[in-house]
Amino acid sequence: MSTLLAASCVSGAPHGEAPSAPPDPELLAFELHEGRIRNHFFRRGHIAAHVLATSGVSPRLIVAxxxxxxxxxxxxDALPAPVELSVEGALSGVExxxxxxxxxxxxxxxxxxxxVHRLVLGSIRTVREVGRDAELPAWLRSxxxxxASAGGASIAVRRTxxxxxxxxxxxxxxxxxxxATLEPDGRIALTAGPGGVRVRVTALSDEPPLTPVPLxxxxxxxxxxxxxQRQALAFLAYREKLLAGSWRFLTYFGRDTLLAVRMLLPVLxxxxxxxxxxxxLDRLSATGEVAHEEAIGEYxxxxxxxxxxxGALREPVYDYKMIDDDFLLAPLAAEYLLGSAPGRERAAAFLSRRTPGGDTYAQALARNVSLVLRLAAPFAETGDPRALIALKAGASVGEWRDSEEGLAYGRIPYNVNAALVPAALRASARLLASPLLGADGEGAGRAERFARAWKDAGVYFRVELPEREAKRRVAAYAASLGLDAAPALASLSGTLSFPAVALDGEGRPLPIMHSDDSFVLLFTEPPPGALEEIAGRLLRxxxxxxxxxxxxxxxNPAFAPDPALWRLFTxxxxxxxxxxSWQQxxxxAGLDRQLGRGDLPARARDALERARRALWEVIQASREARTRELWSWAVEEGRYRLVPFGAERTHHDESNAVQLWSTVYLAVRP
Structure with missing residues (x-):
């Protein structure tokens, strides 16, 4: 279910007449239902909120x-049987x-x-960390x-x-x-009337508001x-920044911003x-690192x-532990500032703006370009795979697969080394050669040499399996899931090769098949043979x-020889x-980019065309989930069924109903 309301603008009064009242702020109101979670979004003027109600045996209400x-x-509190918990009617703004x-x-x-089992008022980061059952620190108690209210006794919960x-x-x-009763232990109990439980809830905060971008x-x-898609993007778009996703990531994330803007660039x-x-650029470190996430407000x-x-307790704190976003800024900047109008026409004015620290945007961008070259130099100059870009010392995550097990506990990610570093070097060469960054011919030449040296970094991630061994592993893995292996086995022919998701600390490939071909397709120019292999992974x-x-x-962990790895990727x-959603x-977008090349032989082009058709069949089949962050699946009576991620207690996390980089279908179309 989805609804959208927007106020129309009112023109000014003719000369000599009394001025008309200012137009009402634009109203954005829509709903998204996913399984047992009902999401309600509201944005009008200074007010913006996401209300979600979760039904089931453990009901939950969140306002973000x-x-x-x-x-x-x-x-x-958990209940003996599932119950419905929902919002009746529309949300209303309160000021x-x-x-x-x-x-x-x-x-x-x-x-x-x-x-009420637990009630938390505070930063969304705190809500995520404390959750339903973790120990509640004393300072967080409300x-x-x-x-009293018109309906009887009321309850007010407040925190400073x-x-x-x-x-x-x-x-x-x-x-x-x-x-509504306040029990001796301080917990709140709601007892139903003739029509069930009915309460009016009002959630308020006095944090400084963001400035919404009109639809x-x-x-x-x-x-x-x-x-x-437009509703979801509008709820996340503000003059100050684009928000990563709601409800769990309702603030700036560098990687999400850069990837979303890159894919939305044709229509933004x-x-x-x-x-x-x-x-x-406003959040770059002194050495040019892109901030992954910001801690703001109470957090x-x-x-x-x-x-x-x-002092200055509200000063934002930035997290620089990620490595992939450092190599995403230059490609986007080059595409926008050096590409077609209007970016090229607005480039000089944009780069003359200043960061909160006083640098021009040109100076900030130059810092990032300098960082890219410095980090890429060791491998470019030695060709030693030990010099590939690894997670930072002491960090267990560093790119978009940022759960502890997302890289199979690997240290050197495929997507960063095979796609993002080469792309960042080529973009850096373009930026350095342009007047925007001072027309540094020597620096541009160095970046180009580095890009050529990095072109084949993906070879160190290559995994190859003879047909018989590949089929044996697929059969064993399928049996462990209770899946019919026949269709998968029939699709395997000849030696199977694919890039590992990462290398371990010793430089050994971790044989997990993955979707990060998306980075290769969107940011690099693979040879025809590699494109055919990518198409095969999307078709099989x-x-x-x-x-x-x-x-x-x-x-897909099917080709890992150790079943222990299977258990990391369920x-x-x-x-x-x-x-x-954004990976699809x-x-x-990457397939479209490759099919726009003029140097592909017929065989590679045919493989990509077939892969694109198959991909869009899948995208259309999952259309209902398109704005979500991610989703899972189950097989019932031999058929796949889409399952909202977070809908099952066995799921290790929860999906956002709207995600910035899941709105990119506004630009990415069949």
């Missing part, structure tokens, strides 16, 4: 605010004197009673008070943020005969006419492109207090390849045998 990345989470603003909703449940600067509040007002200023007329309005790139205060600081059915009827899987793992989109 983009302002300050703050939220409220209510987990109810009080003093800056408290948020939303109000009528919450309804079929349960005879609901008892002030809970009983009061750790730094004492801001406030967050939840008001619960019973309706329809429901009673008609986000994408051009070339964008796909897809209301759900220039101001939105520049908001995205500018947010990255920043918590980090500063933990470090013993007492899982577990011989990556294709299922409900999605292209981001990992359909319940965040980066396991699951489908990520990037594969599609």
């Amino acid at each position: 605010f983009p302002a300050g990345n703050m939220g409220i989470a209510v987990w109810f 009080r004197p003093g800056g408290m603003r948020g939303v109000s909703a009528r919450l309804a449940s079929t349960a005879p009673a609901l008892r 002030d809970v008070q009983a009061g 943020t750790r730094d004492g600067e801001h406030h967050i509040e939840l008001l619960i007002e019973p309706e329809g005969g429901t009673t 008609d200023e986000i994408v051009t007329e070339r964008a796909a006419d897809d209301p759900r 309005e220039p101001a939105v492109v520049e908001a995205g790139i500018g947010s990255v 920043a205060a918590l980090l500063h207090l933990a470090a013993g600081r007492t 059915p899982f577990p011989a390849g990556l294709r299922t009827p409900v999605g292209i899987l981001v990992a 359909s319940s793992h965040y980066h396991g045998t699951v489908a990520w 989109a990037m594969l599609a």
